[in-house]
Amino acid sequence: MSPSRWWALPVVLVAVFMTTLDFFVANLAIPSIRAGLAASGSQAQLVIAAYGLAYAAGLVVAGRLGDLYGPRRVFLAGLAVFTLASAACGSAPSPGALVVARAAQGVAAALLAPQVLTLLGALYRGADRPRAFGWYGTAVGLAGVGGQAIGGLLVAADPMGLGWRACFLVNVPLGLAALVLTPWLVPAPAAGAAGAARTGAAAGARSGGLDVLGAGLVAAGLVAVVLPLVQGREQGWPAWTWPCLAASVPLLAAFARRQRWLAASGRQPLLDLDVFAAKGFASGLAAVALLFGGSAGVSFVLALYLQEGLRLGPLAAGLVCTALNAGFFAASLRTASLAGRLGHRLPLAGAVTLVLGLASLHHAVGGAGAVPYRVAGALLVTGAGMGLVMSPLVSAVLARVRPARAGAAAGVLGTVQETGGVLGGTVTGTVLLGSLSAGWPAAAQAGLAVPMVCALGVLAVLALTKPARAPAPACA
Structure with a gap:
């Protein structure tokens, strides 16, 4: 493979980093957004939910658009929309305008996600492919680990008096740079892949195109x-x-x-529903939805509790939240070696760790004596549990589907992940905000009860589901 193709990798991964970062940054900025725009609690929830909901709904369509029009073209369109939507978020004059702009960001993120995977698969072959996807995982991990700290730093630093708006406007120069560099550094898929894309486009045209x-x-x-x-x-x-x-x-x-x-x-459906016929696939999706719902719920509780309950500044709150993502990242790096020892029991061990972490977090936020370092310690265990269960769970779910339906299964899985996150964050926010009359410790504990139920659900599904015969190996 031409060495020049490695120049495409950082350009493509900028999109991955921005779209992942934006979820965590927005979570941390919620209290500042509420104060700056006089937003209600439900409007604050919509700022988060609009992004995830548009992303979930858009994923169903985005992969099909890549087949019809080519992954690089759709990637460029997604970059352009994401950059414009980020500028709209950063200049939003009202909560309603911010929610609309966040939904546009979610649509753009959905356009980008499948094209990134398609481009990486087409541009990097043989031994280069694991390296490229390894860097992809690193970009996602770094955005997760540093996202809330970066958001806290931007809000606390208040560059040019922008406050929370800087959390969104930081995407604009990154997006513009990627837009300029993509035509120069990111080649179209190789002849074989391009031919396949053209064949898919022609078939799509014959079957009625986009549904x-x-x-x-x-x-x-x-x-x-x-x-x-x-x-x-x-x-x-x-x-x-x-x-x-x-x-x-x-x-x-x-x-x-x-x-x-x-x-x-x-004709070509948006979703091949036959993937649900694979034994254990539906129950695996249920576990994935519960896992991502619990994760989103924890993030929402922390964003409000640390700043409005413990009265931490945005930077300090971001650093405490980093413990969750650091635990996740560190545990994810160990899944490959642990899978060799524990096999199909690894997700179950991760689910047990997650339940224990959430139980300790529930205890840490209760009462008037809650301190940040105890919360951070509980978050480290919680994040480790998520890291141990997520990669092998997703791998095992996809292993239950025949290779011919892997693409449809991946699309369903992505939609379930995002929808689960939206619903988990929404229900958690409803419980938390509805319990504020009892004080922040009680409200935080009430909110965390939702992720705890989700984690127990994951544990139950994994305990009752027979493992796949040949699950794909977990990888960091």
Whole structure:
């Protein structure tokens, strides 16, 4: 492979770093956003949920767009939208404008995610491929570990008086640089891959192209679930919330029926629902949804509790939160070696560690004597549990699907991850904000009860599920 292709790697990974960083940075900036824009609790939740919800709904479509129009072209489109949306976030004059801009960021992140994986797979072959994907994992890990500390630093430093806005505006120069460099440094997929993409595009054209109706149904179904959960508590659960929640069932059912009809008629569905026929795949997805829901819930509790409950500054709060991601990163680096010793029991061991970490965190935030170093210690164990369970769990879920359906399975998995995160963060926020009258320690403990239930659910699913015969090896 030409050495010049390695210049493409940092350009592609800038997109990975920005989209991962943006979730953690926004979490840390929530208290400053609430103060700066006079945002309500539900509006603050929507700032986080809008990104994850748009990302989840967009993933269903983004992979198909890459097949139709080519991964580099869609990658450039995603970069452009993400950069513009980041500028809109940083200049938002109201909570509503910020929520809309965050949703646009989520759509752009969804456009980028599958194209990054496609480009890495097409540009790097043989022994170079593990190295490239290793750097991909490092970029995700570094964004996770440093995200909240970077957010705290930006808010505390207040560059040019921007405050929380700097957390979003920092993406603009990075995005512009990547946009300029991509045409020069990121080649189009090699002839074979390009030919396959063109073949896929032609097939897509013959089969009706993008399923716009299906995309609308799944997006509407997800919004019908999340919107009433976010807005209902603050508005006293008005009458519209219940029909809205109920509407999600027929909308998602209609999406499923349409996908089956498209597949049966020889057309290309957005999601190949036959992947659910693989034994243990659905239960594995349930564990993934619970895991990501619990993770998002912990992040939301910490963002508010550390700054508004313990009265820490944004930088100090970011450093405490870094313990969670540091534990995750350190444990993830050990999954490959531990998998050799524990085999299929590794996810179960990780789930037990996660439950113990959350139990210690629940204890650490209770009472008036809570101190940051105890919270950080509990977060380190919690993060380690997440790191031990996440990689082998995802690997085992995908191992249950035949290689011919691996792409569809990965799309379903990504959608479940993001949807689980949105719902977990939303439900946790609803419980936390609804318990504030009892004081911050009690509210934090109430909020953390949701991630604890999620972790116990993961443990139960893993304990009851028979391991795949040949699970893919976990890797850092």
